[in-house]
Amino acid sequence: MSGYQALTYWDLVAASIFLVLNAVFSIALNLGLARTLIVSALRMTVQLVLVGLILKAIFFAGSLWWTLLAATVMAAFAAREIRARQKRRLDGLLGVGLGAGAMLLAGSLVTLYALAGLIRPEPVWQPQYALPLFGMILGNTMTGVSLGLDTLHTALAQGKRDVEARLLLGGTRWEATRPALRQALRSGFTPIINAMAATGVVSLPGMMTGQILSGIDPREAVKYQLMIMFLLGGATGLGVLGATFASIWRLTDTRHRLRLDRLEKR
Template identity: 70%
Template sequence: MTGYIELSIWDIVLAALFLALNAVLSITLRLRLERQLLIAALRMIVQLLMIGLVLRAVFAAGSPWLTLALACAMVGFAGYEILARQQSRLAGLWGYTLGAGAMTAAGSIVTLVALTSQIQPEPWWSPQYALPIFGMILGNTMTGVSLGLDTLHATLAAERRAIEAQLLLGRTSLEAMLPMIRRALRSGFTPIINAMAATGVVSLPGMMTGQILSGVDPQEAVKYQLLIMFLIGGATGLGVLGAVIGSAQRLTDSRHRLRLDRLADAGR
């Protein structure tokens, strides 16, 4: 099979009826989720239509600067999402820059390696390849980083007395905080581990499904999906590790004191 099946607007409307059914069920069962469903659906429609237009223009221009600008915009929004998903966060600029920085560094390194040594488009920064790959890696790394930081901050606050007791007994801040750091790292790694465990048996990932629907041989689609999953897993691990360790260091000082005063309430 070659080519792809073009969808009409009525095909999309028909699919949307299933979501409308969920809204009706919410009203019937008094779940009070219909408003959230409507807002989320409208937001998704607007965002996808806008990004479709933007990507068309960027692909047509073929400019490395436009590609870089769009990648920076993606990083900016992802960094905000990391901040917004934390119940408590580092105060000041640290709250944004630490999570966003760890995510950006990990995602950029992995994406650059993939583009220059494995996929090798011409040119290597071709937006048709660079932006979708960077987006997939960034999105998954964002989830891991936000979960890792949220778990670390919540755990440190809950175990404050136990940590300070160990510090009084002469342990270093790293020794006292190590169980909480490990818990945060496990939390950050969990989504990608679950995704890899279920891929292929429980679900066919979006990229692989899209390639198969567009006529790509399934075996070739599998190879691309494996590449992407390994890249996502590597970037997520690096991002979570950098963010959690960085935040743990920020929440202590040179005198091995726990500095939870450097946390700010996320306002939830």
């Protein structure tokens, strides 16, 4: 088994040569892509370098409070992203709170379960394990929840007449919104289902690749990857279910009316 090959910063500069080449082509062919390409590459570089420094500091400090603070910042960014990815969202605080709450509840539950029950680092919150795990789980749950809510709200707003037709025929609010709910759940689950189906056949998952590159036995890397995928699937599922049910509960009332007035108008 070969050891770990560390990269120098010059290696990175060399690696970016093809990207720079693309920018040159874009300018030569007048594609207008050079600017966005360079800006996003620079932005990514700055973000990742900073994250590297911050993670290093947190790992070095080994403090529960810094770890929690980092997790909170990650959750706040994810919450903002869920809000931004919905074309129609609930009005008031629930516009950000409902999706974020479902994501956080499902994400924290699954992360804690994995840390305390499966990986069992010492101490349990050890940032080397807790932060990357929480990040992966949060990211996937965030995608699922925002897709689910966006689909649900669009389906209800565009299908108002169909939902009300079922209400008028004596359906309860849950019966009347069933088709919209099914659509929302399907779209929230799709990314994780696709990821599970394609994983390993076309590309190796990023985390597994990382472990293999750092010299871990592929069979061990596969075990870790499988555990992560199960956790991601579980957390996404819980988050999507929770968010869509809570949103339907909010967008209907006890007199079984569809309350689209509780969707924010844009």
